[in-house]
Amino acid sequence: MNAPVAIESITGTADSGRITKRFAALKAEGRGGLVTFITAGDPDADTFRDLLSGLPDAGADVIELGIPFSDPMADGPAIQAASLRALKAGANLRKTLDHVRDFRKSDDDTPVILMGYFNPIYKYGVEKFLADFKDSGADGLIIVDLPPEEDLELCIPALEAGVNFIRLATPTTDDARLPAVLKNTSGFVYYVSILGITGTKSAGNDDIQFAVERLKRHTDLPIAVGFGINSADAVRDIGTIADAAVVGSAIVNRIAADLDNDSRAKPGLVDHVLSFVCELASGVRG
């Protein structure tokens, strides 16, 4: 009943094209990309809006936004805390889409990926969500707890609606399983470089290189590598091995470092975080 459906069979609406364009541009520039992760609505709606709108100039090539969730099972302490801060400040899925819509008024090029867990989307209603997602101007989805075995839930409807469904491949995804994981993937492939949760440990570059080469043998899609990448040097290294490096917890930690005891943003938070993103981007921008 939930057998993966071949992508050839999906004749959906065309997607926004921003992801493809951005990776093609990176290739033309001959450099790796920087994907930055922050949680939507963290630490509050206004501060988040300033962070989001500042990311492209700071050097983010692709923006990944976490959909706040009460029980983020694949995330480490930094992103768990970010989710809870956002929820406490009133964030939700609808407002997350509103943020993207606002962002699109001033930026029509930077791809925006929403990353999260299935329950908020399931509760929102898959069909309605996909319509609102398209309307907001977002480009792709990464849903941590939807493996290919559950493709009928959201992956297939998303592809049919012209929404990129970006799959996670991991060190445990062996060659036998990889084709099933890649089959209904679009936009790019996100390689989780470690066994573990976000923001905890880092993989060695040799292991990552080996893994990326393995993925490249199975797919023509760009490969972004994430988990445990936390400095300009690491971004530089990954940028030479893969098509893009994803940094999440390290940025989220910079947000946390500029909060007062009641989790309110201190003056200077946005500048500090965006300068850190600039520093990270220097790893792939020479």
Next chain:
Amino acid sequence: MEPVNTYRSGPDETGHFGIFGGRFVAETLMPLILAVEEAYETAKSDPAFEAKLTYLFKHYVGRPSPLYFAPRLTEHFDGAKIYFKRDELNHTGAHKINNCLGQILLAKRMGKTRIIAETGAGQHGVATATVCALFDLPCVVYMGATDIERQKPNVFRMKLLGAEIVPVTSGTATLKDAMNDALRDWVANVETTFYIIGTAAGPHPYPAMVRDFQSIIGIEAKDQMMEAEGCLPDTLVACIGGGSNAIGLFHPFLDDSSVEMHGVEAAGKGVTTSKHAASLTGGSPGVLHGNRTYLLQNDDGQILDAHSISAGLDYPGIGPEHSWLYESGRVKYVSATDDEALTAFQLCCRKEGIIPALEPAHALAHVSRIAPKLPKDHIICMNMCGRGDKDIFTVADALGEVI
């Protein structure tokens, strides 16, 4: 919903009971989940596996647990005849050990060298620590900091048995957060570690596997009732947190249409308040901890805190098979409040000389509502799934007594 020929054939090959169940886990875990399923399918048809489990059930757990006619409660309610399936007499004091033995045998078969578990009340943690001692495997138990505080005797028991207890402070620091952190551990240690899930929930094959290991309760009860009364019981009653003791009692009877089944959720301070743990009565379908099932959640799909005086029922979800049995109408789901459970707890102590756990005290609270209205030849079989030694501090506190 379409009528079905059998209620016992689920889950389907993709791990679904109707729309419930499934495998909603991160890709890192998915290959292992498939390996667990394969290992379990092989073990199920291996007579040596069954023989080992049967031996341990008999000589280590003390099975079969008695089916006991409760004369004074029957007289007190002056209605239906009341029987208790005495799983509180098992080694470690609850039904949890049935499942832990099955899963650790599977872990050994798979060559895993480290065990993790989550626990709420601590009964599953104690049972896991126990089987880890028996099989000489290191054991790490995730337990909410709030629960560690209210279940101190079980925390110390686990330590005596050699387990490492990791306090969970994330989220609300209760059972759901302990399960989150156990899953996080598993993702990081997927190659060496087996996760012994304590209830009939989680990603497929856990709900089916835990049910199968717990079904010994219902299988025995059926035989014992035939011996005692020469017929099947009319009504089965069991409490429900995740629902493993209930599914263990119910499942072997599901196709016996004369047998009514009542699952009793924890209504806490009342299902109309925000402080309860009744996922079916007060929740809606959602996806958490690897399966689709009824959950306590808000309109945005954020999981809400559960509340119950019983730490073992204090979970915002329920096993997916119960969600399916609820929607199909085969099992009736009701609830009992903290106060009703406390009253039943005390009644059971005085009338039968049995100190029940607060979890089955919820089941007894429901029995006390229905038994007086039923005829004298009506037979109720209630699962006394745990003993109350662990709860005496909680109960004393609730009754305003200092011990």
